[in-house]
Amino acid sequence: MKVFAKYIKLSPVAKAIIFAFLTFYSILTLFPLIWLVYNSVKTNNDFLANPFGLPQLSKLQLKNYYDAWVTMGIQRFTINSLIISSVSVIFSLIISSMAAYAIERMIWRSSQKVLNYFLSGIMVPIQIILIPLFINFKKLNLLDSRIGLLIPTVAFALPTSIYILTGFYKTIPRELEEAALIDGCSVYKIFYKIILPLTMPAFVTIAVFNFLGAWNDLLIPLVLIQTPELMTLPVGLLNFRGMYGAELTKMFAAVVISAIPSIIIYFVLQDKLLKGMIAGAVKG
Amino acid sequence: MEKAFGNKLAIAIFIAPALILFTLVIPLPILHSFYMSLFKWDMLSTMTYVGFENYKELFSDGIFLSSIWHTIEITVLSLIFQVTLGLFLALCIVNITKGRKYFQNAFFIPNILSSAVIGILWFFVYNYDFGLINSILKSIGLDSLQQEWLSQKYVILALSITTCWQWVGYHMILYIAAISGISQDIIEAAIVDGAQGLKMVTKIIIPQIRPVLRVSIVLIITGSLKYFDMAWIMTEGGPDFASETIATYIYRTAFNKLQYGLGSAASTFLFVVSILVTVLINRFAAKREEVY
Numbered sequence: 243m244k245v246f247a248k249y250i251k252l253s254p255v256a257k258a259i260i261f262a263f264l265t266f267y268s269i270l271t272l273f274p275l276i277w278l279v280y281n282s283v284k285t286n287n288d289f290l291a292n293p294f295g296l297p298q299l300s301k302l303q304l305k306n307y308y309d310a311w312v313t314m315g316i317q318r319f320t321i322n323s324l325i326i327s328s329v330s331v332i333f334s335l336i337i338s339s340m341a342a343y344a345i346e347r348m349i350w351r352s353s354q355k356v357l358n359y360f361l362s363g364i365m366v367p368i369q370i371i372l373i374p375l376f377i378n379f380k381k382l383n384l385l386d387s388r389i390g391l392l393i394p395t396v397a398f399a400l401p402t403s404i405y406i407l408t409g410f411y412k413t414i415p416r417e418l419e420e421a422a423l424i425d426g427c428s429v430y431k432i433f434y435k436i437i438l439p440l441t442m443p444a445f446v447t448i449a450v451f452n453f454l455g456a457w458n459d460l461l462i463p464l465v466l467i468q469t470p471e472l473m474t475l476p477v478g479l480l481n482f483r484g485m486y487g488a489e490l491t492k493m494f495a496a497v498v499i500s501a502i503p504s505i506i507i508y509f510v511l512q513d514k515l516l517k518g519m520i521a522g523a524v525k526g
Numbered sequence: 527m528e529k530a531f532g533n534k535l536a537i538a539i540f541i542a543p544a545l546i547l548f549t550l551v552i553p554l555p556i557l558h559s560f561y562m563s564l565f566k567w568d569m570l571s572t573m574t575y576v577g578f579e580n581y582k583e584l585f586s587d588g589i590f591l592s593s594i595w596h597t598i599e600i601t602v603l604s605l606i607f608q609v610t611l612g613l614f615l616a617l618c619i620v621n622i623t624k625g626r627k628y629f630q631n632a633f634f635i636p637n638i639l640s641s642a643v644i645g646i647l648w649f650f651v652y653n654y655d656f657g658l659i660n661s662i663l664k665s666i667g668l669d670s671l672q673q674e675w676l677s678q679k680y681v682i683l684a685l686s687i688t689t690c691w692q693w694v695g696y697h698m699i700l701y702i703a704a705i706s707g708i709s710q711d712i713i714e715a716a717i718v719d720g721a722q723g724l725k726m727v728t729k730i731i732i733p734q735i736r737p738v739l740r741v742s743i744v745l746i747i748t749g750s751l752k753y754f755d756m757a758w759i760m761t762e763g764g765p766d767f768a769s770e771t772i773a774t775y776i777y778r779t780a781f782n783k784l785q786y787g788l789g790s791a792a793s794t795f796l797f798v799v800s801i802l803v804t805v806l807i808n809r810f811a812a813k814r815e816e817v818y
Binding site: 252257260261263264267268271272273274275277278289290292293294336337338340341343344345347348349350356359360363365366367368369370371372373374375376377378380393394396397398400401404419423428429430433454457458459460461465475476477479480483490493494497500501504505507508512515516519520 | 530531532533534536537539540541543544545547548550551552553554555556558559562569615618619621622624625628629631632633635636638639640641642643646647648650651655656657658661662664665691695696699700703748751752754755758759773776777780781786789790793794796797800801804
């Protein structure tokens with residue numbers, strides 16, 4: 243990112259005002275999260291007595307985390323979310339890279355039409371397909387199953403993934419494929435041996451983006467999963483609230499636990515994630 | 527060359543998984559949803575064809591009509607909050623050099639959290655007895671300003687503020703990328719012409735980032751049309767349907783009341799509106815962009 247500030251000259255006073263405003267607003271933004279974290283180590287009574295005050299160091303309730311994680315089942319929801327998010331990412335990468343390769347690098351007449359067909363899926367609100375999906379999955383016995391949850395999760399990841407990948411494949415020089423062809427490689431081998439290794443940087447972007455999408459999704463698992471054993475974190479948290487609603491500080495601990503993975507992913511793979519978000523948006 | 531890359535079988539093998547999965551999960555259910563909207567069905571009894579009865583019922587249902595109104599309110603508030611604040615934050619951030627990274631992260635962090643985390647957190651922030659807002663008001667002696675924030679009077683505003691907290695950083699990032707992409711020549715020429723401060727923003731920056739503004743407006747509107755997560759987690763559309771949106775109405779009608787036909791009619795309505803709105807904004811904005 244270029245530094246805009248280099249060619250716009252602002253007076254030191256103006257700069258100080260901007261800086262003060264940004265600092266104030268960043269505290270305002272982060273404070274609810276800080277409040278959540280420090281209340282998650284209080285006892286329920288301490289919280290109710292003084293919801294704003296800091297916890298007393300002598301009475302730190304780290305047990306809240308143990309209870310939320312082990313006794314109250316957040317562990318299971320986390321594992322479920324990990325399974326669904328990673329498996330759906332793997333499938334969406336395989337399927338979308340194959341499709342994007344066929345659309346961008348193979349020669350056939352309707353390729354652009356097929357691309358537009360996929361891209362039209364970006365704007366479809368998920369609510370519209372939930373009722374038919376629920377009814378058909380019920381008939382097919384796919385309700386309350388991991389496979390049933392994976393199918394729409396992967397399908398909804400396809401449009402953006404295919405969009406980003408076709409853009410990426412445009413930049414790969416044709417010569418690479420031609421050389422391989424002369425060496426006697428088939429198209430399948432070219433895709434597998436030459437294109438896929440080159441796709442890794444784009445894969446990371448899409449993987450982070452889709453992983454967080456699946457990790458954070460509420461509506462699909464809310465409709466398709468009813469047994470607590472298979473619930474993902476967002477649905478599990480709502481379920482948890484229903485069951486342990488009175489134990490507020492344990493609830494806070496559960497919320498903190500489920501926020502941690504997203505925050506770690508963000509700080510480790512920030513650049514990739516932002517790239518994916520900007521690319522995904524600019525399609526519009 | 528042509529022969530290898532025009533291999534019909536290879537093309538079919540590469541494209542088939544995506545094409546089949548996508549078609550089965552998105553376009554076909556949309557058609558199925560429209561078909562279902564012509565029937566009365568609760569999954570237990572047999573389906574009865576009722577023509578457009580469900581649509582008639584839908585538009586004479588006061589709760590549905592108010593859910594359209596709430597959805598519009600949320601859309602308008604979200605546009606106002608997120609575009610102005612996002613643009614303002616972006617303009618502030620591009621004008622400083624120190625602390626950029628920190629500010630960007632601070633404003634963007636809420637966007638990566640799941641709506642379940644955000645919804646539960648803000649449910650407590652707004653709580654009357656032990657919520658963050660009321661306890662801050664109390665500790666600075668403004669007890670009289672304490673409110674039931676998720677009450678009929680304030681619930682739409684409260685939900686829109688939470689949504690702004692969640693999304694403003696995202697739009698800010700888009701704007702920062704767009705502003706940083708404005709060519710240096712344009713900025714320098716504008717400075718030579720004496721453009722400064724507010725004039726620089728309205729005459730140079732906003733017209734230059736117009737395409738990104740359009741994208742972000744489309745995203746906010748389509749996002750608000752399907753507004754579900756926060757309303758469902760924080761209030762379940764309540765109190766007394768005061769925060770019922772089109773999306774919570776669909777969910778309640780289909781999955782709580784088992785009126786699949788009526789729910790499908792509402793989803794078909796939502797689908798048509800989303801498409802119309804997207805097409806209209808893009809047409810309208812594209813024309814305006816030609817003028818500039």
